[in-house]
Amino acid sequence: MKNIYLVPLILSIFSLAVIAIALQLDTSPEMIVGDSMQARSFPIFLMILKLILIGILSFQFYKNNPKPIALEKYHTWGSMFLFLLFYLLTVYTDMFIGIFVVIFLMSILWGERRIWVAFLTATITPGLVFLLFDYVLKIRFPRGILMNLYYG
Amino acid sequence: MFEQAISAMASVIVDPYLLGLIFATTILGVIIGVLPGLGATTGAALLLPFTLTMDPVHAIAVLATIYVSATFAGSITAILINTPGTSAAAATTFDGYPLAQKGEAGRALGIAVISSTVGGIFSVLILCFAAPLLARVAYEFRSPEYFALTVFGLSMLASISAGGAVKNLIGGIFGVWLSTIGAERVTGIERFMFGNYELYEGLHFVPIFIGLFAISELLVQSKTVDKIIKTVSMKAVKLPTLEDYKKIWKTILRSCGIGTFIGVLPAEGATVASMIGYSEARRWSKNKKEFGKGSIEGIAGAEAANNAATGGAMVPTMVLGIPGSGTTAIILVGLMVHGLRPGVYLFTEQVEKVYQIFGSMFVANVMFMLMGLYAAKLFARVSLVPTQILWPIVFALSVIGAYAFQGQLLDVWLALIFGVIGFFARRHGFSVAPIAVGLILGEMVETNLQHSLKMFDGAWWMILTQPLALMFLVFAFLGLCGPMIFSWITKQKD
Structure with a gap:
């Protein structure tokens, strides 16, 4: 795997880890949340959005084939x-x-x-x-x- | 209201303490602006902890003064050493430096000073009139409208100059996620705290911003330690002649309009404004061939636009609580820290303070003009401070500033961690401004979505039945997909 895909890979792992942690969060009783959303819903929604964008980014990398970044001094x-x-x-x-x-x-x-x-x-x-x-x-x-x- | 506004603005001139503060901050702002890498955003982030014990108006005046003066001062080094002190002055190098190489550095600086001042003052005047009007419109906003507005603000991150659209949106979403750390506001459920109760109230903006802007910039600058700077000599700053004025007045006026409009758009800032101001100056010029070789229209177009964006960017910041740029994100934090809640309330209950802040920006514009005209040569020397002295000092200010905010060492570690995250993000072409804007807007998005869902008994699609909310969501969709749709249609036509 080319090292340009390292960034999407790290971001994807991060997003999946956040979803996994969010799924472990406590849920609150229906009478408190009502018609609104649970505390875990919003972060999970964000990470799904992020995963979609990471997919688009990877596709851009595949099409444009950017140069690898040189290591710092x-x-x-x-x-x-x-x-x-x-x-x-x-x-x-x-x-x-x-x-x-x-x-x-x-x-x-x-x-x-x-x-x-x-x-x-x-x-x-x-x-x-x-x-x-x-x-x-x-x-x-x-x-x-x-x-x-x-x-x- | 009008009388109250005028007297509040005039009170700035008769307050010697505030005047002195603006004067000192303008000097500091110009110094920050001429130091490559240390722009208005980094400067404001470093100064924010120093304003904690100040009166709210004084504190915001200090931050706003840094914003306007550093934005202008970036042009000094752009013209004299071909290195923009701030990213907003990048377009000034295209013609400023070539003109300086021709031995007309003084003339180039004179044009930059006058254009910046006119742009800055124009935008402050627009701010004075537009902000209360927008606040009146915002009075009608409820949760669905605020939710849609913040989505629109986040969608505008796609068009921030640095980084690509997708990268900026990923950064923005990361910033919004950061805002979910801590106890959830409705249910009190702890999210992503990992047992660390210092995070119960969530991540505070100040250490995160110091990390993202100051510490990450330090690491970026560590890559340029071997850079040799060539300076152009200059006798004195020359005011534009009558001929010059005849040539540039239309450009300045056009750029004033462009800059203010771009500034008002959420998440857009002086850098985008100066680029558009420059390209429009070129498009409308009769002497297109001069551009890139020392055109005074090019300098005027870029400089009037970037300073006009400063006042424009304050409009959504103060009225809607949506920052117009990285620096206004820090000013917004300053407002919150000092208990000045942005929005309608600010324009109904604290009108005097608002107009004192506007008055301070007006005075700051005049002060940087005087400094630009009479001391630009002196300030240009500051840019020659060796990086190996300057950036270790920035490190000290950053860590102490991060600590001083709440007296917690955790904030220092957060600043350092986010500095490293910011550095790696920038290394891979992600801008840090979307993370900062996302962090600020995150709470607004989630809270207003929750309230909207409660309002409509869980029927989220009812948000679309609210005309204003629908309008903002359509704008957001066009902002995100418009360029793609437009290029697809063009391809089909071809």
């Missing part, structure tokens, strides 16, 4: 990996440590050769944003190593 995959790193750092250390590390590494990954520029960007940006949200907008950030020191 390491910058893109690296940035996605940094999102994962941000998640881990936020959960296990502190959100601001996560932001600092991700900004610093992302700058380097994207081609910044001056370490001090990457370091300053990674320090000043979260610092200013924190001050703005904490002092002006009065937002409380999630607790972590740094926030515990700050909030006490």
